[in-house]
Amino acid sequence: MRGADLINLALPDELLDDVLRRVGAGGACKRDLDACALVCRRWRRLERASRRSAKLAASGERADEVLRLVAERFRALVDVSVDERLTVGSGGAGAGTSASASRSRRPVHSTCPSRRRRRMPLVANFTVQISPFPLDQPVGDDGTERSCLTDVGLTHLARGCKGLEKLSLIWCSAISSTGLVRIAENCKNLTSLDLQACYIGDPGLIAIGEGCKLLSNLNLRFVEGTTDDGLIGLVKNCGQSLVSLAVATCVWMTDASLHAVGSHCPNLEILSLESDRIQNEGVISIAKGCRQLKNLKLQCIGAGDEALDAIGLFCSLLESLSLNNFERFTDRSLSSIAKARSCKKLARLKINGCQNMETAALEHIGRWCPGLLELSLIYCPRIQNSAFLEIGRGCSLLRSLYLVDCSRISDDAMCHIAQGCKNLKELSIRRGYEIGDKALISVAENCKLLRELTLQFCERVSDVGLTAVGESCSLQKLNLCGCQLITDSGLTAIARGCPDLVFLDISVLRIIGDMALAEIGEGCPKLKEIALSHCPEVTDVGLGHLIKGCLQLESCQMVYCSQITSAGVATVISSCSKMKKLLVEEWKVSQRTRRRAGPVLSFLCTGL
Amino acid sequence: MAAEKGEKGAAAKEVAGERMVTLESSDGEEFHMSEAAAQLSTLLRHVIEGGGIDNGIPLPKVAARTLEKVIMYCEKHAKAAAKSDSDPSAAAGSSSDNTAAASEDLEKWDRKLVNGLSQDALFDLIVAADYLVIDGLLDATCRKVADMMKGKTPDEIRKIFNILNDFTKEEEEEMRREYAWAFDD
Numbered sequence: 001m002r003g004a005d006l007i008n009l010a011l012p013d014e015l016l017d018d019v020l021r022r023v024g025a026g027g028a029c030k031r032d033l034d035a036c037a038l039v040c041r042r043w044r045r046l047e048r049a050s051r052r053s054a055k056l057a058a059s060g061e062r063a064d065e066v067l068r069l070v071a072e073r074f075r076a077l078v079d080v081s082v083d084e085r086l087t088v089g090s091g092g093a094g095a096g097t098s099a100s101a102s103r104s105r106r107p108v109h110s111t112c113p114s115r116r117r118r119r120m121p122l123v124a125n126f127t128v129q130i131s132p133f134p135l136d137q138p139v140g141d142d143g144t145e146r147s148c149l150t151d152v153g154l155t156h157l158a159r160g161c162k163g164l165e166k167l168s169l170i171w172c173s174a175i176s177s178t179g180l181v182r183i184a185e186n187c188k189n190l191t192s193l194d195l196q197a198c199y200i201g202d203p204g205l206i207a208i209g210e211g212c213k214l215l216s217n218l219n220l221r222f223v224e225g226t227t228d229d230g231l232i233g234l235v236k237n238c239g240q241s242l243v244s245l246a247v248a249t250c251v252w253m254t255d256a257s258l259h260a261v262g263s264h265c266p267n268l269e270i271l272s273l274e275s276d277r278i279q280n281e282g283v284i285s286i287a288k289g290c291r292q293l294k295n296l297k298l299q300c301i302g303a304g305d306e307a308l309d310a311i312g313l314f315c316s317l318l319e320s321l322s323l324n325n326f327e328r329f330t331d332r333s334l335s336s337i338a339k340a341r342s343c344k345k346l347a348r349l350k351i352n353g354c355q356n357m358e359t360a361a362l363e364h365i366g367r368w369c370p371g372l373l374e375l376s377l378i379y380c381p382r383i384q385n386s387a388f389l390e391i392g393r394g395c396s397l398l399r400s401l402y403l404v405d406c407s408r409i410s411d412d413a414m415c416h417i418a419q420g421c422k423n424l425k426e427l428s429i430r431r432g433y434e435i436g437d438k439a440l441i442s443v444a445e446n447c448k449l450l451r452e453l454t455l456q457f458c459e460r461v462s463d464v465g466l467t468a469v470g471e472s473c474s475l476q477k478l479n480l481c482g483c484q485l486i487t488d489s490g491l492t493a494i495a496r497g498c499p500d501l502v503f504l505d506i507s508v509l510r511i512i513g514d515m516a517l518a519e520i521g522e523g524c525p526k527l528k529e530i531a532l533s534h535c536p537e538v539t540d541v542g543l544g545h546l547i548k549g550c551l552q553l554e555s556c557q558m559v560y561c562s563q564i565t566s567a568g569v570a571t572v573i574s575s576c577s578k579m580k581k582l583l584v585e586e587w588k589v590s591q592r593t594r595r596r597a598g599p600v601l602s603f604l605c606t607g608l
Numbered sequence: 609m610a611a612e613k614g615e616k617g618a619a620a621k622e623v624a625g626e627r628m629v630t631l632e633s634s635d636g637e638e639f640h641m642s643e644a645a646a647q648l649s650t651l652l653r654h655v656i657e658g659g660g661i662d663n664g665i666p667l668p669k670v671a672a673r674t675l676e677k678v679i680m681y682c683e684k685h686a687k688a689a690a691k692s693d694s695d696p697s698a699a700a701g702s703s704s705d706n707t708a709a710a711s712e713d714l715e716k717w718d719r720k721l722v723n724g725l726s727q728d729a730l731f732d733l734i735v736a737a738d739y740l741v742i743d744g745l746l747d748a749t750c751r752k753v754a755d756m757m758k759g760k761t762p763d764e765i766r767k768i769f770n771i772l773n774d775f776t777k778e779e780e781e782e783m784r785r786e787y788a789w790a791f792d793d
Contacts, residue, residue: 003770007753010731015738018746022754038762038783041774 071160180204184211239264262289308333366390392420440465514542
């Protein structure tokens with residue numbers, strides 16, 4: 001005989017709500033909350049009232065309908081994200097089947113009649129499939145035009161969830177100003193708005209400025225259809241609250257917008273600007289007006305030294321600076337950043353593609369930025385070794401160093417760094433053709449805290465240097481892709497010296513063979529990811545030894561390994577229970593393996 | 609645990625150097641609790657500060673067996689707080705292992721407390737913790753109930769709590785379809 005329903009009797013709504021909220025806390029909560037919603041009407045009502053965030057793939061004919069239902073059912077939503085890049089499963093969903101990985105993952109091209117076709121970026125790692133609602137969505141042929149979320153759906157959302165705080169509409173190409181106006185009218189608590197790759201108009205932006213006075217984060221990357229007037233109108237009204245702004249490839253934006261931002265956004269802390277039209281004047285206005293700037297990313301071909309002089313002069317709180325493709329940028333401007341008061345706080349500096357930067361700038365950074373934690377230099381071919389002498393002397397707190405395509409940097413530079421920056425935790429050098437064993441030995445002697453080491457295509461590095469590192473530093477991540485002098489002996493030293501190794505990339509190492517894999521299998525039980533593509537000497541035997549010891553393996557890449565056969569692949573699949581991703585040639589996978597492993601397998605695309 | 613009747617002003621009496629507070633449950637039983645423990649309840653704290661405790665504090669919403677558990681919880685946590693306050697090494701922060709172990713032990717104790725309760729005792733405790741505004745106890749008890757629901761199907765949940773399914777078959781079907789399309793972070 002059924003007992004009494006005590007819980008519904010004893011607990012009033014607020015307390016049952018407290019309990020349901022704790023069901024939802026922590027991971028894997030969706031299924032649990034769904035189950036609670038299905039228990040009885042009262043629980044359904046409470047559960048719906050307590051959901052705070054939702055993420056939707058709004059492609060498909062019923063996109064607006066979906067949003068209407070969401071807004072109606074879950075009135076307490078605070079965080080909504082609509083992303084048309086999310087793949088949509090074909091056919092319907094069964095009850096409670098969440099991330100059913102048996103469906104294929106193909107990126108969706110969503111087209112809308114009145115917009116031009118946009119090329120979707122390939123988005124990796126989306127593991128959740130969402131079925132369109134309701135169940136009877138027909139599986140269309142590839143040629144059918146699919147509609148997407150429109151202003152109608154957005155209006156439903158605005159009117160239903162007035163407490164909305166975060167709204168993300170990514171690649172929603174059918175949204176226009178009308179939808180945004182509705183949001184502005186209804187959602188006064190909006191703090192974060194992300195409109196990446198949407199096509200909206202000025203009235204929409206202006207309305208947001210007028211209606212959402214709490215707006216602190218605005219993302220307009222790849223937005224089209226607006227002009228300067230839209231952004232200017234927005235910041236004039238809600239610029240005071242704006243803390244973070246991101247703009248990229250917005251060909252409509254000129255210095256006028258930046259002038260307005262400088263004038264109306266005194267509290268701006270984070271700014272990301274990628275634009276070909278911006279000139280010095282624009283950046284200078286920002287510098288003068290946004291003195292609270294902490295985090296600045298600039299990719300502006302049109303700006304140069306004067307712009308950075310201003311940043312150096314006015315932005316004394318700067319912690320993180322990223323400069324990309326600054327051809328007109330020479331040593332002078334980075335020097336002004338360095339010499340100005342702003343440098344005391346500078347912790348992260350990234351310089352990408354500044355071909356005219358030589359040595360003086362880095363010397364100044366070394367002298368005036370004692371707090372530097374991360375330094376990234378990408379494609380700065382004119383920087384020479386002497387620059388690093390000052391960095392080594394001055395930046396003793398340095399934790400991370402990334403050097404990519406800085407072809408003149410050689411062992412001496414690395415010795416300067418190693419001797420001065422003993423706290424170095426991450427070192428990454430790609431295509432450092434002049435870097436050799438002397439550098440590695442110095443690092444091994446000095447940087448005992450080193451945990452991540454990348455030496456991609458550093459062709460002079462040999463077993464001698466690698467052994468020194470293996471004996472001194474307990475690495476967690478190691479990437480030796482393309483360092484073709486490395487043999488089994490060097491890897492053995494690593495295997496024996498780095499028991500905490502979690503990530504290993506030994507691709508394009510032509511000489512290494514099964515012995516290295518056997519040593520790694522024995523010495524690195526925590527290994528989760530390994531890449532050994534283009535290793536012609538590795539066979540199934542070595543692979544077998546590897547997986548016998550590395551039971552935590554989740555990801556493995558082994559294409560172009562001519563001696564690995566389908567037997568080896570099958571062994572990997574059957575032995576590695578935690579495997580999530582295996583990249584291999586399609587013809588090496590037997591039918592049986594395909595059945596067993598399905599979603600884990602990725603195949604090399606040779607037909608591109 | 610009944611105090612002598614007619615002791616005016618004796619509610620805030622001292623016992624072994626600690627000030628005590630008298631509480632009266634809904635079924636007329638009297639309980640004593642140290643003032644330090646009573647401070648864990650925001651409601652009691654306000655009453656004490658307001659000075660209205662001469663004749664004991666009546667709690668018409670809390671039954672004796674529930675009040676007993678409440679007092680156990682508060683005394684235990686008050687003692688633990690006093691211990692960590694007076695421990696010099698904890699203040700210096702050097703023995704963070706000790707403080708971590710101590711809070712782990714406290715959590716274990718909390719779990720033991722709620723694990724031993726029947727459903728109606730547990731719900732009564734939730735209501736009492738809410739009424740007396742004792743956040744830690746409310747959290748521990750609610751989490752216990754939440755844990756009973758996690759990883760279960762709706763049918764299993766209904767069985768555990770004896771809840772009647774008042775949905776129609778069609779409603780259930782529709783809901784199961786709908787819930788496939790939206791997901792939370």
